[in-house]
Amino acid sequence: MFLPNPCRTFLVTPALDASRFDKALDVGADVGLLDLEDGVPPALKAQARQLAVEHLCRTGARLPLAVRINSLRTADGLRDILALLESGARPRVVMLPKVEAPAEVQQLEELLAPRMPDVALMAIIETPRGVEAVDAIVTACERLRGIIFGAADLSAQLGVPLTWEPMFYARSRIAMAAALGGRCAIDSPFFDLGDPQGLAAEMLRAHALGFTGKIAIHPQQVGIIHEALKPSARVVDHARRVLAQADDGKGGIHVVGGNMVGPPLVAAAKRVLASVQPDDDDEPVPLRIGSRAGES
Ligand code: GLV
Ligand code: MG
Numbered sequence: 001m002f003l004p005n006p007c008r009t010f011l012v013t014p015a016l017d018a019s020r021f022d023k024a025l026d027v028g029a030d031v032g033l034l035d036l037e038d039g040v041p042p043a044l045k046a047q048a049r050q051l052a053v054e055h056l057c058r059t060g061a062r063l064p065l066a067v068r069i070n071s072l073r074t075a076d077g078l079r080d081i082l083a084l085l086e087s088g089a090r091p092r093v094v095m096l097p098k099v100e101a102p103a104e105v106q107q108l109e110e111l112l113a114p115r116m117p118d119v120a121l122m123a124i125i126e127t128p129r130g131v132e133a134v135d136a137i138v139t140a141c142e143r144l145r146g147i148i149f150g151a152a153d154l155s156a157q158l159g160v161p162l163t164w165e166p167m168f169y170a171r172s173r174i175a176m177a178a179a180l181g182g183r184c185a186i187d188s189p190f191f192d193l194g195d196p197q198g199l200a201a202e203m204l205r206a207h208a209l210g211f212t213g214k215i216a217i218h219p220q221q222v223g224i225i226h227e228a229l230k231p232s233a234r235v236v237d238h239a240r241r242v243l244a245q246a247d248d249g250k251g252g253i254h255v256v257g258g259n260m261v262g263p264p265l266v267a268a269a270k271r272v273l274a275s276v277q278p279d280d281d282d283e284p285v286p287l288r289i290g291s292r293a294g295e296s
Contacts, residue, residue, distance in 0.1 A: 001117075001118055001119065001120045001121075001142070001143045001145065002120060002145060003031075003092075003093060003120050003122075003145045003146060003184065004030055004031050004064035004092055004093075006030050006277055007030050007031060007146075007184065007186075007212070007213055008030050008212065008213040008214070008225060008226055008229050009028075009029045009030050009031065009213060009214060009215075009216045009221075009222045009225050009226065010029065010030070010031045010032075010033040010066060010148075010186065010213070010215050010216065011023075011024035011027065011029035011031070011032060011033060011216040011217075011219065011221075011222055012024075012033045012035050012039060012068075012189070012215060012216065012217050013032065013033065013034060013035065013039075014035050014039030014040050014048065015034040015035055015036055015039075015040060015048040015049070015051050015052035015055075015067075016039075016040060016044060016047070016048055016051070017051075018051050018054070018055055021034060021051075021052075021055045021065070022059075022063065022065075023219070024219070024222075025063060025064065027219040027222055028222050028223065028226070029216060029219075029222045030064060030213070031064045031065070031066050031092070031093065032063065032064065032065045032066070033065075033066045033067070033068060033095070033215070034052045034055070034056070034065060034066070034067045034068070034091075035067075035068045036048055036049055036052060036067065036068060036069050036070055036076075036080050037068050037069065037070050037071075037097050038097075042076075045070070045076050045079075046079075049079060049080055049083050050083070052067055052089075053083045053084060053087045053089045054087075056084075056087075056089035056090060056091050057087050057088060057089050057090075059090075060090045061090040061091075061092055061118065063092075064092050065091050065092060065093075066091055066092060066093035066094070066095055066122070067080075067084070067089075067091045067093070067094055067095065068095040068097060068124075069081060069084070069094060069095070069096065069097075070097070071096070071097055071098045071099075071104075072096065072104055072107060072108060073098075073104070077096075081108070081111055081112075084112075084116070085111065085112070085115050085116075088115070090116065090118075090119070091119060092118075092119065092120065093119065093120045093121070093122055093145075094108065094112065094116075094119055094120075094121055094122075095121075095122045095123075095124060095148065096108055096121065096122070096123050096124065097124040097126065097150065097153075098124065098126055098127055098130065098150075098153065099123040099124060099125060099130050099137055100127055100129040100130045100133060101129075101133055101136075101137070102133070102136045102137050102139075102140035103140075104123075104140075105121060105123055105137060105140035105141055105144050106140050106141055108121060109121065109140075109141040109143050109144075112143075119143070120143060120144075120145040120146075121141070121143050121144045121145065122144070122145060122146045122147065122148055122186070123137055123138075123140075123144060123147050123148070124147075124148045124149075124150045125137065125147055125148070125149055125150065125154075125170070125174055126149070126150025126151070126152070126153035126154045126157075126188075127153065127154065127157055128154070128157060128158065131154070131169075131170045131173055131174070134147065134173060134174055134177040135177045135180060135181075137177075138177045138178060138180065138181035138183050139180075139181045144183065145183060145184065146178070146183050146184040146185065146186055147174055147177065147178050147183060147184075147185055147186070148185075148186040148187075148188075148215065149167075149170065149171055149174050149185070149186070149187055149188045149211070150188055151167050151170075151171075151188035151189075152188065152189070152191065154167065154170055155167065162191065164202065164205065167188075171187070171206060171209055171211070172209055175206075175209040175210035175211060176210070178210065179210055184212050184213065185210055185211045185212065186211060186212070186213045186214060186215060187202070187203065187206040187211040187213065187214040187215070188214070188215065189214070189215040189216070189217045190202050190203075190214070190217075190221065191217070193217075193218050193221075196220075196221075196224050199221055199224050199225070199228075200224050200225075200227065200228045202214075203224070203225050203228035203229065204228050207228065207229055212229070212275075213225070213229070226277070229275070230276075230277070231272050231275060231276060235272055236272060236273065236276060238256070238257060238269070239268075239269035239270075239272040239273050240269075240273070241256050241257060242256050242261050242265060242266060242269035243266070243269050243270065243273070245261075246261045246262075246265070246266050246269075247266050247269075247270075251263055
Protein backbone atom coordinates (compact mmCIF):
# COMPACT_ATOMS: atom_id res chain seq x y z
CA MET A 1 0.00 0.00 0.00
CA PHE A 2 2.84 2.38 -0.77
CA LEU A 3 2.98 4.86 -3.59
CA PRO A 4 5.46 4.19 -6.37
CA ASN A 5 8.81 5.81 -5.62
CA PRO A 6 9.58 8.41 -6.93
CA CYS A 7 6.10 9.84 -7.23
CA ARG A 8 6.54 13.30 -8.74
CA THR A 9 4.31 13.01 -11.82
CA PHE A 10 1.00 11.30 -12.56
CA LEU A 11 0.36 11.65 -16.31
CA VAL A 12 -3.37 11.47 -17.05
CA THR A 13 -4.82 9.50 -19.95
CA PRO A 14 -8.60 9.35 -20.33
CA ALA A 15 -9.30 5.59 -20.37
CA LEU A 16 -10.59 5.68 -23.94
CA ASP A 17 -7.75 4.30 -26.03
CA ALA A 18 -5.95 1.25 -24.65
CA SER A 19 -3.00 1.73 -26.99
CA ARG A 20 -2.09 4.88 -25.03
CA PHE A 21 -2.40 3.49 -21.51
CA ASP A 22 1.29 2.72 -20.97
CA LYS A 23 2.59 5.76 -22.88
CA ALA A 24 2.87 7.78 -19.69
CA LEU A 25 5.58 5.42 -18.51
CA ASP A 26 7.34 5.55 -21.90
CA VAL A 27 7.63 9.34 -21.63
CA GLY A 28 9.12 9.14 -18.14
CA ALA A 29 6.15 9.89 -15.88
CA ASP A 30 6.48 8.23 -12.49
CA VAL A 31 2.88 7.02 -12.59
CA GLY A 32 0.44 6.52 -15.47
CA LEU A 33 -3.04 7.63 -14.50
CA LEU A 34 -6.04 6.07 -16.26
CA ASP A 35 -8.93 8.44 -15.85
CA LEU A 36 -12.53 7.29 -15.56
CA GLU A 37 -13.83 10.60 -14.18
CA ASP A 38 -13.92 14.01 -15.83
CA GLY A 39 -11.74 13.02 -18.80
CA VAL A 40 -14.46 10.62 -19.96
CA PRO A 41 -17.85 11.84 -21.25
CA PRO A 42 -20.88 10.23 -19.55
CA ALA A 43 -21.83 8.29 -22.69
CA LEU A 44 -18.42 6.59 -22.78
CA LYS A 45 -18.07 5.75 -19.08
CA ALA A 46 -18.97 2.07 -19.45
CA GLN A 47 -16.57 1.58 -22.36
CA ALA A 48 -13.75 3.38 -20.54
CA ARG A 49 -14.32 1.32 -17.39
CA GLN A 50 -14.07 -1.90 -19.35
CA LEU A 51 -10.90 -0.82 -21.19
CA ALA A 52 -9.22 0.30 -17.97
CA VAL A 53 -10.12 -2.84 -16.06
CA GLU A 54 -8.96 -5.13 -18.88
CA HIS A 55 -5.68 -3.25 -19.09
CA LEU A 56 -5.12 -3.35 -15.35
CA CYS A 57 -5.82 -7.08 -15.33
CA ARG A 58 -3.21 -7.56 -18.06
CA THR A 59 -0.49 -5.46 -16.41
CA GLY A 60 -1.14 -6.56 -12.83
CA ALA A 61 0.70 -4.48 -10.21
CA ARG A 62 3.87 -4.77 -12.35
CA LEU A 63 3.53 -1.24 -13.75
CA PRO A 64 3.08 1.95 -11.72
CA LEU A 65 -0.46 2.61 -12.91
CA ALA A 66 -3.17 4.48 -11.05
CA VAL A 67 -6.86 4.72 -11.81
CA ARG A 68 -9.09 7.70 -11.02
CA ILE A 69 -12.57 6.37 -10.41
CA ASN A 70 -15.71 8.49 -10.20
CA SER A 71 -16.89 9.76 -6.82
CA LEU A 72 -18.46 7.06 -4.67
CA ARG A 73 -21.40 9.44 -4.29
CA THR A 74 -22.28 8.69 -7.92
CA ALA A 75 -23.61 5.59 -9.63
CA ASP A 76 -20.60 5.61 -11.96
CA GLY A 77 -18.25 5.53 -8.98
CA LEU A 78 -20.06 2.50 -7.56
CA ARG A 79 -19.89 0.80 -10.97
CA ASP A 80 -16.16 1.59 -11.21
CA ILE A 81 -15.40 0.03 -7.88
CA LEU A 82 -17.48 -3.07 -8.57
CA ALA A 83 -15.76 -3.51 -11.92
CA LEU A 84 -12.33 -3.31 -10.25
CA LEU A 85 -13.32 -5.77 -7.53
CA GLU A 86 -15.00 -8.28 -9.79
CA SER A 87 -12.26 -8.28 -12.43
CA GLY A 88 -9.33 -8.84 -10.09
CA ALA A 89 -7.57 -5.77 -11.53
CA ARG A 90 -4.50 -4.66 -9.61
CA PRO A 91 -3.77 -0.94 -10.01
CA ARG A 92 -1.03 0.37 -7.73
CA VAL A 93 -3.11 3.41 -6.76
CA VAL A 94 -6.84 4.19 -6.69
CA MET A 95 -7.69 7.90 -6.70
CA LEU A 96 -10.98 9.07 -5.33
CA PRO A 97 -12.14 12.49 -6.58
CA LYS A 98 -14.21 15.20 -4.85
CA VAL A 99 -13.70 13.71 -1.40
CA GLU A 100 -15.56 15.70 1.25
CA ALA A 101 -15.43 13.47 4.34
CA PRO A 102 -13.18 10.79 5.86
CA ALA A 103 -16.06 8.30 5.66
CA GLU A 104 -15.77 8.27 1.85
CA VAL A 105 -12.16 7.13 2.05
CA GLN A 106 -13.02 4.61 4.76
CA GLN A 107 -15.82 3.19 2.61
CA LEU A 108 -13.39 2.75 -0.27
CA GLU A 109 -10.84 1.15 2.05
CA GLU A 110 -13.43 -1.34 3.36
CA LEU A 111 -14.56 -2.21 -0.15
CA LEU A 112 -11.02 -2.78 -1.41
CA ALA A 113 -9.47 -4.46 1.64
CA PRO A 114 -10.41 -8.10 0.94
CA ARG A 115 -9.53 -8.13 -2.78
CA MET A 116 -6.84 -5.47 -3.14
CA PRO A 117 -4.83 -5.53 0.05
CA ASP A 118 -1.84 -3.76 -1.54
CA VAL A 119 -3.42 -0.86 -3.38
CA ALA A 120 -2.62 2.67 -2.16
CA LEU A 121 -5.40 5.25 -2.01
CA MET A 122 -5.24 8.94 -2.80
CA ALA A 123 -7.98 11.51 -2.19
CA ILE A 124 -8.53 14.49 -4.47
CA ILE A 125 -9.52 17.61 -2.56
CA GLU A 126 -11.36 19.93 -4.93
CA THR A 127 -14.50 21.25 -3.26
CA PRO A 128 -14.97 23.80 -0.47
CA ARG A 129 -16.25 21.02 1.83
CA GLY A 130 -13.24 18.87 1.03
CA VAL A 131 -10.87 21.72 1.86
CA GLU A 132 -12.68 22.32 5.16
CA ALA A 133 -12.48 18.62 6.11
CA VAL A 134 -8.98 17.95 4.81
CA ASP A 135 -7.35 17.48 8.23
CA ALA A 136 -9.70 14.60 9.00
CA ILE A 137 -9.61 13.18 5.46
CA VAL A 138 -5.83 12.91 5.40
CA THR A 139 -5.78 10.49 8.32
CA ALA A 140 -8.98 8.62 7.36
CA CYS A 141 -7.07 5.35 7.03
CA GLU A 142 -3.54 4.02 6.85
CA ARG A 143 -3.91 3.08 3.21
CA LEU A 144 -4.51 6.70 2.17
CA ARG A 145 -0.99 7.66 1.14
CA GLY A 146 -1.47 11.10 -0.35
CA ILE A 147 -3.78 13.93 -1.19
CA ILE A 148 -4.13 15.72 -4.49
CA PHE A 149 -5.28 19.27 -5.04
CA GLY A 150 -7.85 19.79 -7.82
CA ALA A 151 -7.78 23.49 -8.66
CA ALA A 152 -10.11 23.33 -11.68
CA ASP A 153 -13.05 22.00 -9.74
CA LEU A 154 -12.39 24.19 -6.74
CA SER A 155 -12.16 27.39 -8.77
CA ALA A 156 -15.35 26.45 -10.63
CA GLN A 157 -17.20 25.85 -7.38
CA LEU A 158 -15.92 29.06 -5.83
CA GLY A 159 -16.60 31.03 -9.02
CA VAL A 160 -13.08 32.46 -9.00
CA PRO A 161 -10.24 32.48 -11.55
CA LEU A 162 -7.96 29.49 -11.78
CA THR A 163 -4.91 31.55 -10.84
CA TRP A 164 -2.40 31.36 -7.99
CA GLU A 165 -3.87 33.88 -5.52
CA PRO A 166 -7.48 32.61 -5.36
CA MET A 167 -6.16 29.05 -4.91
CA PHE A 168 -3.50 29.96 -2.36
CA TYR A 169 -5.55 29.28 0.78
CA ALA A 170 -6.62 25.81 -0.38
CA ARG A 171 -3.09 24.87 -1.49
CA SER A 172 -1.62 25.97 1.83
CA ARG A 173 -4.33 24.20 3.79
CA ILE A 174 -3.81 20.96 1.84
CA ALA A 175 -0.02 21.09 2.21
CA MET A 176 -0.37 21.68 5.95
CA ALA A 177 -2.83 18.79 6.35
CA ALA A 178 -0.58 16.45 4.37
CA ALA A 179 2.36 17.32 6.63
CA LEU A 180 0.18 16.82 9.69
CA GLY A 181 -0.82 13.35 8.52
CA GLY A 182 2.61 12.40 7.17
CA ARG A 183 1.17 11.96 3.65
CA CYS A 184 2.38 13.41 0.38
CA ALA A 185 0.69 16.36 -1.32
CA ILE A 186 0.41 16.36 -5.11
CA ASP A 187 -0.48 19.58 -6.87
CA SER A 188 -3.28 20.29 -9.32
CA PRO A 189 -2.75 20.03 -13.08
CA PHE A 190 -1.60 23.18 -14.88
CA PHE A 191 -4.01 23.70 -17.72
CA ASP A 192 -2.30 26.17 -20.07
CA LEU A 193 -0.45 23.86 -22.44
CA GLY A 194 1.14 26.83 -24.18
CA ASP A 195 2.82 28.18 -21.05
CA PRO A 196 5.65 25.88 -19.95
CA GLN A 197 7.26 28.69 -17.94
CA GLY A 198 3.99 29.12 -16.05
CA LEU A 199 3.93 25.39 -15.32
CA ALA A 200 7.49 25.44 -14.00
CA ALA A 201 6.78 28.53 -11.89
CA GLU A 202 3.62 26.98 -10.43
CA MET A 203 5.47 23.76 -9.57
CA LEU A 204 8.23 25.75 -7.86
CA ARG A 205 5.73 27.73 -5.80
CA ALA A 206 3.69 24.66 -4.89
CA HIS A 207 6.89 22.82 -3.96
CA ALA A 208 7.82 25.71 -1.69
CA LEU A 209 4.50 25.14 0.13
CA GLY A 210 5.21 21.41 0.55
CA PHE A 211 3.86 19.72 -2.59
CA THR A 212 6.19 17.01 -3.89
CA GLY A 213 4.59 16.32 -7.26
CA LYS A 214 2.00 17.40 -9.79
CA ILE A 215 -0.59 15.87 -12.05
CA ALA A 216 0.57 16.18 -15.69
CA ILE A 217 -1.94 16.48 -18.53
CA HIS A 218 0.50 16.41 -21.44
CA PRO A 219 3.60 14.24 -21.91
CA GLN A 220 5.77 17.32 -22.35
CA GLN A 221 4.78 18.58 -18.91
CA VAL A 222 6.49 15.61 -17.26
CA GLY A 223 10.11 16.71 -17.75
CA ILE A 224 9.27 20.30 -16.82
CA ILE A 225 7.75 19.18 -13.53
CA HIS A 226 10.70 16.91 -12.74
CA GLU A 227 13.11 19.73 -13.56
CA ALA A 228 11.26 22.19 -11.30
CA LEU A 229 11.40 19.70 -8.44
CA LYS A 230 15.14 19.18 -8.76
CA PRO A 231 17.06 20.96 -6.04
CA SER A 232 19.58 23.35 -7.63
CA ALA A 233 23.29 22.51 -7.55
CA ARG A 234 23.78 25.37 -5.04
CA VAL A 235 21.11 23.99 -2.71
CA VAL A 236 22.52 20.44 -2.94
CA ASP A 237 26.02 21.71 -2.30
CA HIS A 238 24.88 23.68 0.75
CA ALA A 239 22.98 20.63 2.06
CA ARG A 240 26.13 18.51 1.73
CA ARG A 241 28.16 21.10 3.63
CA VAL A 242 25.49 21.30 6.34
CA LEU A 243 25.63 17.55 6.86
CA ALA A 244 29.42 17.48 6.77
CA GLN A 245 29.81 20.29 9.29
CA ALA A 246 26.69 20.28 11.47
CA ASP A 247 25.42 16.69 11.59
CA ASP A 248 27.80 15.63 14.34
CA GLY A 249 25.21 13.79 16.44
CA LYS A 250 25.56 16.37 19.23
CA GLY A 251 22.95 18.88 18.04
CA GLY A 252 23.39 22.56 18.86
CA ILE A 253 24.21 25.39 16.50
CA HIS A 254 26.91 25.52 13.84
CA VAL A 255 27.81 28.16 11.28
CA VAL A 256 27.87 26.82 7.72
CA GLY A 257 28.65 29.19 4.83
CA GLY A 258 27.69 32.18 7.00
CA ASN A 259 24.33 30.65 8.09
CA MET A 260 23.36 29.59 11.60
CA VAL A 261 22.41 25.91 11.34
CA GLY A 262 20.59 23.99 14.06
CA PRO A 263 18.65 20.67 14.09
CA PRO A 264 15.72 21.79 11.88
CA LEU A 265 18.12 22.93 9.16
CA VAL A 266 20.09 19.67 9.43
CA ALA A 267 16.79 17.85 8.91
CA ALA A 268 16.00 20.09 5.93
CA ALA A 269 19.41 19.33 4.40
CA LYS A 270 18.74 15.60 4.73
CA ARG A 271 15.39 16.09 2.98
CA VAL A 272 17.09 17.93 0.11
CA LEU A 273 19.63 15.15 -0.39
CA ALA A 274 16.92 12.47 -0.16
CA SER A 275 15.01 14.24 -2.96
CA VAL A 276 17.92 14.06 -5.42
CA GLN A 277 16.96 11.59 -8.16
CA PRO A 278 19.45 9.44 -10.07
CA ASP A 279 18.71 11.38 -13.30
CA ASP A 280 19.25 14.79 -11.70
CA ASP A 281 22.55 15.35 -13.49
CA ASP A 282 20.89 15.08 -16.90
CA GLU A 283 20.51 18.11 -19.15
CA PRO A 284 17.47 20.29 -18.28
CA VAL A 285 14.51 19.74 -20.64
CA PRO A 286 13.72 22.70 -22.91
CA LEU A 287 10.64 24.70 -21.91
CA ARG A 288 8.53 23.90 -24.95
CA ILE A 289 5.17 22.18 -25.15
CA GLY A 290 3.42 20.73 -28.17
CA SER A 291 -0.18 20.95 -29.12
CA ARG A 292 -2.74 18.56 -27.66
CA ALA A 293 -3.33 17.14 -24.21
CA GLY A 294 -2.52 13.45 -23.85
CA GLU A 295 -0.33 13.35 -26.99
CA SER A 296 2.97 11.59 -26.94
C1 GLV B 1 -8.64 18.05 -11.13
O1 GLV B 1 -9.37 17.11 -11.03
C2 GLV B 1 -9.08 19.40 -10.98
O2 GLV B 1 -10.29 19.59 -10.77
O3 GLV B 1 -8.24 20.32 -11.06
MG1 MG C 1 -11.43 17.69 -10.73
